[in-house]
Amino acid sequence: MNVVILGCGRTGALLSMQLSQAGHKVTVIEQTPENLRRLGKDYPVRIVLGNGLDLDILEKSGIRDCDAFFAMTRGDNTNIFAAEIVKRNFEVARIAVKVADPSRADAYRKMGFFTINAAALLAGLLGDWLTGSEYKPINSYNVLSKELNG
Amino acid sequence: MYLILVGGGNVGIQLAKRLIAKGHEVLLLEKDGRTAGKLANLIGDENVMMGDGCELYTQKHAGFNRADVVVAVTGEDEDNFVTCQLAKEVWNVQRVVARVNDPSHEPTFRAAGIDDTVSSTGIIFSLIDQQISSDEFIPVGHLHKGHVEVVETVISHRSRLAGKVLREIELPNGSFVVYLLRDGVGIPITGETEFQVGDTVVALVPTARADDLRQVMVGGVVNS
Numbered sequence: 397m398n399v400v401i402l403g404c405g406r407t408g409a410l411l412s413m414q415l416s417q418a419g420h421k422v423t424v425i426e427q428t429p430e431n432l433r434r435l436g437k438d439y440p441v442r443i444v445l446g447n448g449l450d451l452d453i454l455e456k457s458g459i460r461d462c463d464a465f466f467a468m469t470r471g472d473n474t475n476i477f478a479a480e481i482v483k484r485n486f487e488v489a490r491i492a493v494k495v496a497d498p499s500r501a502d503a504y505r506k507m508g509f510f511t512i513n514a515a516a517l518l519a520g521l522l523g524d525w526l527t528g529s530e531y532k533p534i535n536s537y538n539v540l541s542k543e544l545n546g
Numbered sequence: 547m548y549l550i551l552v553g554g555g556n557v558g559i560q561l562a563k564r565l566i567a568k569g570h571e572v573l574l575l576e577k578d579g580r581t582a583g584k585l586a587n588l589i590g591d592e593n594v595m596m597g598d599g600c601e602l603y604t605q606k607h608a609g610f611n612r613a614d615v616v617v618a619v620t621g622e623d624e625d626n627f628v629t630c631q632l633a634k635e636v637w638n639v640q641r642v643v644a645r646v647n648d649p650s651h652e653p654t655f656r657a658a659g660i661d662d663t664v665s666s667t668g669i670i671f672s673l674i675d676q677q678i679s680s681d682e683f684i685p686v687g688h689l690h691k692g693h694v695e696v697v698e699t700v701i702s703h704r705s706r707l708a709g710k711v712l713r714e715i716e717l718p719n720g721s722f723v724v725y726l727l728r729d730g731v732g733i734p735i736t737g738e739t740e741f742q743v744g745d746t747v748v749a750l751v752p753t754a755r756a757d758d759l760r761q762v763m764v765g766g767v768v769n770s
Contacts, residue, residue, distance in 0.1 A: 449624060451650050473600055477624035477654075480631075484657040499602040500628070503636055 398462040400425065402448040402478050403469030407494060407514075409434035411466060412441050423457045448478050451485065464490040472497050479509055505538065513538065550575065550613045552599030552629045553620030554585045557645060561619065562589055573608055575599040600628045602636065610637035619645040627651075630660045661691060683760045686748065695753050697763075701745045704765040713737035718758035721751035 397420045401412050404426035416422045416439050423442040426432055435441055446453035448469070459465065465488045467475035472495045479493045492510045495501035501513035512534075520537030524530065547570045551558050554576030562574045566589060574594050576582040582596035597604035599618065610616065616633040618626035626644040633639040644660050646652050649668040656663070672685055686696040701708050707715060712723060712735065725748035726733045726741070733739065741747065751759040 449651070450648070471624070473622070473624040473628040477627045480627065480658060481651070481654050484654050497601065500600070500632075503602060503632060507631075507635060 397421070397464060398458065399423070399464045399466065400454075400457045400459055400462045401466045401468055402475070403467070404431040404434055405468065405470050406434070408466070408468035411468060413439050416441050423462070425453060425457050449474065449481065451481065454482065454486070459486045459488065462488060464488070464492070467491070467493045469494075470496070472500055476500075476504055476509075502538070547571065547614045548609070548612060549573075549615045549617065550599075550608055550610065552616070552618045552626075553645075554578075554581050554594070555619065555621060557619040559585060559588065561617065562593060566590075566593060575604065575608055600625055600632070602632065605632060605637060610639060613637070613639050615639070615641045615643065617643045621647065623647050623651045627655060627658070627660070630655075631658055634659060683764050685756075688753075689750070693753055695751050695756050696748065697751060697756065697759065698746065698748050699763045701741050701743050701747060701763075702765070703743055705741075705743075706762050706765045707741040707747065708743050708765075710741055711737070712739045712741070715762065717749075717762060718751065718755040721749055721755060721759050723747055723749045 399415055399420055400423045401408050402425045404412070404424050408424065412422045412424050412435065423444060424435070425444045425446065425448040427445065427447050429445060432443060444453060444457045446456070448454065459482060465479070465482045467478045469475055475493050475495060479491050482488050482491055490510070492512060493504065494512050494514070495504060496514065498513050498516050501511045501516070505511040516539070517534065517537050521531060524532070549565055549570050550573050551562055552575045554574055558574055562572050565572045572593050574585060574589065575597055576585055576594065577596070577598040579596050582594055586594040595608055597608065599605070610633055613633070616630065616639045618629040620626055623646055626646065630642040630644045633642050641662070642660055643662040643664065644655055646655060646663045646665040647667060649665045649671070652663050652665060652668070684698045686698050688695060717723070723735055726735055726739060727746040728742065747763065749759060749763065
């Protein structure tokens with residue numbers, strides 16, 4: 397598959413390596429050149445330098461011909477807005493959004509985005525690890541405490 | 547009216563001052579603690595809250611659920627977008643206004659139902675653009691969410707209005723001459739109003755027909 401990954405932080409870099417090793421065609425959008433060192437030397441990843449909220453940069457990344465878009469920067473709002481831009485301007489079949497703030501992640505999940513919240517996922521997995529329960533599908537870890545929900 | 551402003555930069559503070567002076571209940575949200583402190587000294591503690599306007603927790607405590615208007619005026623389009631979208635979708639705020647810095651982002655805001663966007667880049671660009679294409683036809687503002695333009699021109703010899711009476715002139719569909727200023731005095735417009743060289747004329751025109759009206763009002767060769 398053709399995929400576009402926005403952000404070459406820890407998550408974006410790891411994801412792009414795994415997907416390219418699995419045989420997918422990966423393009424990474426990143427505005428800070430130093431972050432690209434995370435990719436090492438041997439990964440056949442296409443790189444577009446620039447701001448992923450810029451429609452010209454998205455166009456350059458091949459967003460029109462991609463099967464999936466991953467918004468993986470460290471900025472929640474950047475990821476959400478990038479996903480909205482891609483959803484409303486380009487026809488991309490699948491969009492995944494990383495949102496660190498659990499309540500914001502919850503709000504956008506309700507609006508129909510595939511939203512990943514690392515905190516909720518980790519907390520759920522660690523709970524299962526502690527009790528020796530089987531690990532469950534992703535969605536079952538998206539439960540919020542009332543406190544976090546604002 | 548309860549208005550919540552998000553972003554305590556220049557735009558936010560100037561807006562807050564004016565709205566408070568108008569007697570509205572205003573809350574300015576600013577996420578930087580030191581900036582929030584300075585703002586509180588300027589416009590009063592009760593009108594400033596420190597917090598991230600994109601966070602549901604902050605939004606709850608700021609009273610988004612009872613806000614009549616939420617205005618997002620930070621320098622970042624993504625922050626303004628999320629603030630306005632959460633205001634609409636989570637808190638049912640009836641009116642949201644967003645500052646948009648990159649004009650190419652405006653369609654995304656509109657598509658998400660954030661209809662009221664203000665782009666200073668777009669405004670300044672259109673001023674410059676109009677000045678370049680003709681310094682005689684000046685867009686003064688927009689009405690009806692951008693569908694109608696308010697334009698101003700000074701009648702020159704080349705204008706098809708010069709020396710004519712209003713009812714003799716064929717204006718593009720839907721456009722109206724609404725104001726005439728001669729030697730600093732406003733003159734009421736009727737079908738019998740005669741235009742003279744040097745008159746300042748203000749007209750309303752559907753945005754799609756602005757170029758046609760320009761041909762009539764400015765006349766001559768139009769380099770657009």
